[in-house]
Every structure is written in C-alpha cells, then in structure tokens.
Amino acid sequence: MKVRTASLAAAAVALVATTALTGCSSSGSTASGSTGDGSTASGPVTLDFWGWAPGYDQSVALWNKSHPDIQVRFDKTAPGSKGGYTKMLTAVKAGNAPCLAQVGYETLPSFAAAGALQDVTSSAASAKSQFAAWTWNQVSIGGATYGIPVDTAPMALMYRKDLFAKYGITTPPATWDQYAADAAKVHAADPTVYLGDFGNDAYNYAGLAWQAGAPWFGTANQQWQVSLNNAGNQKVASYWQGLLDKKLLKTDPSYDPSLYKDMASGKVLSDVNAVWDAPIIASSVAGTSGKWAVAPMPVWDAADPVYGNDGGSATAVLKGCAHSAQATEFAVWMSTDAASVSNLIKVTGIYPAATSGLTNAALSAADPFYGGQKIYDVFNAETAHINTSWQWGPTMTQTSTDLGDGLGQAETGGATLPSVLGTVQTKTIAQMKQQGLTVSG
Structure with missing residues (x-):
C-alpha cells in the first residue's frame, strides 16, 4: 500500500522519538457517533472485528x-502474514474497515506508519495499570495508544517423551549445545x-534471535x-546453518x-x-495424545538462562472507527475478563498480557495431551528471563516476507542463513529509505 512520504516521515518522527515499542470502517456500526476517541452513540452499536485466532469468536x-448495547461481529480472516493484514489495510484505505482487528505486536508499527490506526489514548488510559508494562509499550507509539494487548508468547520445547526415551535422551536438552548433540544422536540411530x-516462519526465527540478545x-x-x-x-544463523549442513533437521515448511x-x-x-503452538500440536496430532511434554526452551548459557518470545497480539482499533470508545471497552474486556481469558488460554493458547490473567485457574489445569502436565508452569517460569527490550521495526511485513523466503531457500540449500541475513538487511534498509524513514545499518 502506497502512502505519502510526508505522512510516513511524520510517523517515523513519532516512532523514533519514543521507546514505546521497546519490550522486548464503516466500523461496522449500526448507530452514528463521533469519530474521536471519546465516541458516543445514541443507541445500540455493532462493531466488526477481524482476526484469525481460534477462540476469539468464543x-x-x-x-x-x-452487553446488549454493544454487540461485536467476529469475522475470521486469513492470518495476518497470509493476507489478513493486506485486507485490513485495503479496507482502511477504502473507508470500510472494521473497528477492531487482531494485529501482532510486530506489525503494529507498520500499521501506524501507514496511518491505519485510531488513537484511543483517552479511552484506554484507565486500563494501562492492568497490563504488564512492556506489553502496553507494544501498543503505544509516540505517546499514543492504538489498541489493547492480548498476550505474550514465551517459547518452549514441545517433545515426544516416549520417543526421546527410545533414542536414549533421558532429559530434554537444556542448552543449544545439547540440542545439537541430541539431534546427531537421534539421526545416527x-x-x-x-x-x-x-x-x-520468520517470527519463529525472530524468537531465536530475541533469545540470543540479537536485536x-x-x-x-x-x-x-x-x-x-x-x-x-x-x-544464531551459523548455529542453525551448522545443523542444516549436517542434515540433522527435517525441513518441512512451518505449520x-x-x-x-x-x-x-x-x-x-x-x-x-x-x-500458542501447544494447542496447535494437540489438535494436529491428536492420535499421539498423552505422549508429549513441554520443557523449557534450550538456552545458550545454562548459568544465565534467557528465553525467547515468538508473537503476541493486540486488539487494535482501526482508523475510521466511529465508536472507538466502545471498541476499546470491548478490547479491554476481552483481555481482562476472567471467563474470556480462561477461554483464550484453553482454546487459543495465549499467555495473558493482563496481570490478572496470570492467576487465572486455566493456567494451572493439567493438560491431557501433554500427559497431564501443567504446561503453563514452564512458560510462567520462563517469563522472568525474557528480555523485554526487543523492538520491532516499521517494515515488518516486508522484512518477514524476505526472511521467510530466505529461510525457505536455506531449507533447500539454495542459500545459507548467514547470507540470508545480509540480503534481508539490505532490502529492509532500502524499503525504509523508500518510505522516507531515516535509517542506518
């Protein structure tokens, strides 16, 4: 989507002037109202909400x-990276976007630069204290808030207990050195x-870089x-390239x-x-239920464990929403209401961004697919060891596409991961400069 250079430059000034990203429509309304943050309505309001995550509809x-006076219609779209974001941006440009959209933290800066988000700072302000500070930073740019955090995405190792035992792996690998040794052991057998x-998947790879302190x-x-x-x-690239060179990893496309x-x-x-991958695996290989377990993600240094984060979404309010105050009210509720959060934990596999969600009973439930393990205990223990200073850039749609293409080439031997990074960096800088952003690298 093309936008005026002046608009992008203005967005860039806002982005650069803050560390807010550091962590790490027709609007579907049945009643008219103001388009400002403090929107009002004279009667029942219906808000459209686009997203793709399972469980959101529930x-x-x-x-x-x-809430009979504020009704929400959820329309399932393609995942953001597979066309959902393009559909949203096109709708904003055409003036018929939904009020609400599921937008990953990594993509929110791109939406801001495109002028696709509605400032809801005023109506969201009272909710700020209910969320982990770094997650609130993910939805705030240049002092303005554009949505409500839903979740974070600590990473772990999901593994087959029975097959680890079969191949002589008595404990899951705690370090990346051990992971490489176990990969060689299994493949030799x-x-x-x-x-x-x-x-x-570029964002899974981002989690590996995040863990390694490689911004x-x-x-x-x-x-x-x-x-x-x-x-x-x-x-990071050299480590994974080494495993690929030795053909110690399968190279099926992600998901x-x-x-x-x-x-x-x-x-x-x-x-x-x-x-969030835990329920995906459970539903995708249901016939192996009870044979899986979850262990901490392997780390680089066992004496100083640091873990990665792969994802996290906001319920964003899109530009043109005629009832942004009501949209924000719903977004806050979805992320904080106990019944809603419980549903999102069970069905979507979220780790809540709202601090109240961290005591939700669903996080303590035994998971039959994972042998009755309370798998959220693993993710909970990791969260204190995730570097929340990670910052996303303003061209992640382009960057993730280029990186995903490069990862696919590395899978087939058409490129090496170290060279892919150089190519993606060059393309990213060029794209940012084309959009009028001041950049060095």
Whole structure:
C-alpha cells in the first residue's frame, strides 16, 4: 500500500522519538457517533472485528451475551502474514474497515506508519495499570495508544517423551549445545528420524534471535538502526546453518500438513515454538495424545538462562472507527475478563498480557495431551528471563516476507542463513529509505 512520504516521515518522527515499542470502517456500526476517541452513540452499536485466532469468536460470544448495547461481529480472516493484514489495510484505505482487528505486536508499527490506526489514548488510559508494562509499550507509539494487548508468547520445547526415551535422551536438552548433540544422536540411530524441524516462519526465527540478545531494530539519534546482520544474529544463523549442513533437521515448511504427518509418525520428535503452538500440536496430532511434554526452551548459557518470545497480539482499533470508545471497552474486556481469558488460554493458547490473567485457574489445569502436565508452569517460569527490550521495526511485513523466503531457500540449500541475513538487511534498509524513514545499518 502506497502512502505519502510526508505522512510516513511524520510517523517515523513519532516512532523514533519514543521507546514505546521497546519490550522486548464503516466500523461496522449500526448507530452514528463521533469519530474521536471519546465516541458516543445514541443507541445500540455493532462493531466488526477481524482476526484469525481460534477462540476469539468464543470470547466475542461471551461478551455479546452480557452487553446488549454493544454487540461485536467476529469475522475470521486469513492470518495476518497470509493476507489478513493486506485486507485490513485495503479496507482502511477504502473507508470500510472494521473497528477492531487482531494485529501482532510486530506489525503494529507498520500499521501506524501507514496511518491505519485510531488513537484511543483517552479511552484506554484507565486500563494501562492492568497490563504488564512492556506489553502496553507494544501498543503505544509516540505517546499514543492504538489498541489493547492480548498476550505474550514465551517459547518452549514441545517433545515426544516416549520417543526421546527410545533414542536414549533421558532429559530434554537444556542448552543449544545439547540440542545439537541430541539431534546427531537421534539421526545416527535412524537417518529417517529428526530431533526437530527447521521451518520457514520468520517470527519463529525472530524468537531465536530475541533469545540470543540479537536485536533487529533500534532507534538512536533520531533515526532507525537495522542490525539483522550483526554479530549476534550471525551467531544464531551459523548455529542453525551448522545443523542444516549436517542434515540433522527435517525441513518441512512451518505449520504445513507435512510437518504434522512427520510428528504423528514419529519422524519429527520435537518443536521449539511459542506457547500458542501447544494447542496447535494437540489438535494436529491428536492420535499421539498423552505422549508429549513441554520443557523449557534450550538456552545458550545454562548459568544465565534467557528465553525467547515468538508473537503476541493486540486488539487494535482501526482508523475510521466511529465508536472507538466502545471498541476499546470491548478490547479491554476481552483481555481482562476472567471467563474470556480462561477461554483464550484453553482454546487459543495465549499467555495473558493482563496481570490478572496470570492467576487465572486455566493456567494451572493439567493438560491431557501433554500427559497431564501443567504446561503453563514452564512458560510462567520462563517469563522472568525474557528480555523485554526487543523492538520491532516499521517494515515488518516486508522484512518477514524476505526472511521467510530466505529461510525457505536455506531449507533447500539454495542459500545459507548467514547470507540470508545480509540480503534481508539490505532490502529492509532500502524499503525504509523508500518510505522516507531515516535509517542506518
């Protein structure tokens, strides 16, 4: 989507002038009202909400039962990276966007730069204290708030207990050195079996970089800094390239049916992924229920464990929403109401951004698929060891596409991960400059 350079430059000034990203419509309304943050309505309001996560529709249904004057219609779209974001931005440009949209933290800066978000600072202010500070920063840019945090996404190792035992892995790998050793051990025992899979998901890879303290973006001296190709990122790339070179990892595309077929048949024994992947695995390989477990993500230094984060979404209010105050009210409720949060934990697999959600009983439930394990105990223990200073850049749609393409090339041997990072950095800087942003790298 093309936007005026002046608008992007203004957005860039706002982005650079703050560390707010540091963490790390027709509006579907049936009644008219003001378009400002303090919007009002003279009668019942219906708000459209676009998103893709499972379980969101169930939280919407809970809201609608108890809020007859503010009804929400949830429309399931393609995931953001698979067309959902393009659809949202196109709708904003056409003036018929929904009031509410599921937008990942990583993409929110791009929406802000495109002028696609509505400032809801006033109506959201009273909710700020209910959320972990770094998650609130994810929805705030240049002093303005554009939505409400839903979740964070600590990463862990989901693995087949029975097959680990079969191949002599008595304890899940606690470090990346041990992970590499176990990968070699498994593959030597059976060349058709792999400890894990190396997919093509750019955001999963971002979680690996996040863990390693290898940032991609930063701001200094009123300009953007791009560091995808720095020493820390090269360290991560070289590690995974080494495993690929030795053919110790399966290379099924991320979240592809081929991956779950290999998991179900015992050809792929584990997955390093975010908390929300736990229910995806459970539903995708249901026939192996009870054989899985969750362990902490392997770390670089056992004496100083640091973990990664792969995702996290906001309920954003899109530009043009005629009832943004009501939209914000719903967004706060969805992220804080006990019944809604319980639903999102069970169905969506979220780790709540709201501090009240961290005591939700659903986090203490035993999970039958994972052998009765209370899997959220693992994610809870990790959260204190996640670096929340990670910062997303303003061109993540382009950056993630280029990186995903490069990861796919690395899978097939068409490129190496260290070289991919250099290519993605060059393209990212070029894209940022094309949008009128001041950048160095």
